[in-house]
Amino acid sequence: MTNKKDLKRENIITAAGRVFGKHGFREARMENIAEEADMGKSSLYYYFISKEELFEAVVEREAENLKNEIILATKDIIDPYKRMKKYVIARMNAFNESINLYTAVKTNYLDHLPFIEKVRSKYDKEEMKMVESILKDGVRNNRFKLVNTELATVAIVTAIKGLEYNIVIREGPYKLEQQVEQLLMFLFYGIVKRH
Template identity: 30%
Template sequence: MGNRYKRVIKKGEIIAAARRCFAKHGFARTTVEDIARVVGIKAGSLYHYYDSKETIFREVIIGEGKEMLGWLKGEVTKEKTAKKKVLRYIRARLEHFRSMTNLLDVSIQVVVEVAPLVDKLYREYLDQEVSFLAGIINSGIKDGSFLPCNGLRIASAILTMSESVKYKAFRMADTLSASEVDYSAVDKEVSYITELILAGVAND
């Protein structure tokens, strides 16, 4: 087994351990020493693989993002019409985000602070989401559910709106914990505006 392969395996072990630690203690209370202890190495050795807890957290988010996209696509298949698929997708992605913040016990401050670390990754995932959502809208155009329109622009508008509503809720929250944000209110507002957007292109 080559050194490069061993390094990949060890990094995977560190990320798996970090995810367990974040789930048990939360991001703020988890230390590099905690993660190293679970892996079975010294904290100093862990720094040969990752330079900070924030970098490890970023890798956890990358893994979550990949899982999220696969899960969301599976959720969409449960619906039959294009409109219901779009609404299911938007509500499911918010539910996934809520579940992730609960799991990692992430504070709103951490969500804001870690944003620059994952900004490029976030844009890449969002591009993939826009493309997938546009595909659903375009299928609705083909089957006559929607009027001819620019599916990419509609998808981009819906996702941009969803993110804006979510982060507005963060900024206005009376709590410091992202898991305590009123996601039911966010869900209602996002669903309502999404339905308004889709009503504008509905072929009634």
């Protein structure tokens, strides 16, 4: 019985993701989600007591999927520079496809929802952890020379976030790899001319 209930819950989250992605949190209605999930509205409330709770489940799933996609894309890459490049590309692509997570992390109109700050904080910590791990591997393998990996992590994550809109949304995915390469060259080699 629990298995069937879990499966139904997952189907509802999938349907809700499509509805929230299409209409946004404000405009999405539980009726739309119930219809998309091919069930009655009252049945939907058996699984989720509110639209907020359902949106939280959708955002958490997208965040977990994002993390898994990034791990999968980078796990077999040994060279830390190449792994960082692959990390940034995978992150930009996956984040762009996670419309509900993007909305939760980037927009202010959802700030009134109690779980939003928790999601943002968890996402930020995960991202910092992944980037710092790559940097520490680079230092350990004598590929990177860093005095303070924590500060470098903050700088890289901030740069990535600052360029999200420009690279992914405005420029489009076709320029992503080229833009990421330029960003990493700047971050890793700086702007000082070497003799």
